[in-house]
Amino acid sequence: MYVCLHCPLPMAGYSTERLILCPYTEADLDDLMILWNDPLVRPLVVDDDIALRGQKLKDALHSSMERAAFGVIIRLKTTGEFMGQMMVTVDPETYEGVFGICLSPKFWNNGYGTEATRYMVDYSFRWFDLQRMTLSVWASNTRARAVYKKIGFKIEGRRRGSVRRSNRWEYIIRMGILYEEWAAMNSLRHRYS
C-alpha cells in the first residue's frame, strides 16, 4: 500500500514504479470530464452517434467508476498530477474481468499505459479469482491495441459495424487473456495443478 499525499482524502493507494493508483472519489469527476471531453481522447472512447455529454456523461463516468471492482485514478508519482483513469469490472458468475483505461494525451507514448495495464491485470488475477480478462477496442485505435498485444492479450473476435466514427462504421475488436496464460508469463501459481 502507498499512502498518497495528493488524494483529497487521506486514503491509501497503490503504486507502480512511476505511478500512483488512487481509489476513485467523486472529487475526481471534474478531471474525468476534462479527460473525456479532450478532442484527442473523445474519438477513441465514445461513439459519434450515442456520445453522452454534460451531466449525462458525468453520471455515466461516476456510475462506471463506482460499479468497478477496482476503479482508480492514475497520478504521476513525482508530482501527484492527474493522468487518467483505469478500471476492472468483475462478473462473479463468469469469473470474467472487463478492463478499461484512459490517459490524458500529454502522457501518451511514455510507457505509462503499459505500466498501468500490466499492474491492473496482475492485481485482478491475483485478487479477484478471475478466469479471464477481456476488453474491447476500436479497430483504428492502434496505440491501445499495441499495448494490449504487448501485455499478452489475444484477439478473440471482431464485431463488425459496431461504432460510428466520422461517418464511417468501424469494427470493435474483442481481446482477452486467460489466467493460465498470465500465470505462465508472470510466474504465478497454476490454480488447478
Ligand SMILES: CC(C)(COP(=O)(O)OP(=O)(O)OC[C@H]1O[C@@H](n2cnc3c(N)ncnc32)[C@H](O)[C@@H]1OP(=O)(O)O)[C@@H](O)C(=O)NCCC(=O)NCCS
Ligand atoms: C491507450 C493508452 C492507454 C496507451 O497508453 P500509452 O501510455 O500511450 O502507451 P505506451 O506508451 O505504454 O505504449 C504505446 C505503444 O504503442 C505504440 N504506438 C504508439 N502509437 C502507435 C500507433 N499510432 N500505432 C501503433 N502503435 C503505436 C508504441 O510504440 C508503444 O509500443 P512499444 O512500447 O512496443 O514501442 C493511452 O494512449 C490512452 O489512454 N489513449 C486514449 C484512450 C484510449 O484509447 N483508451 C483505450 C480504449 S480501448
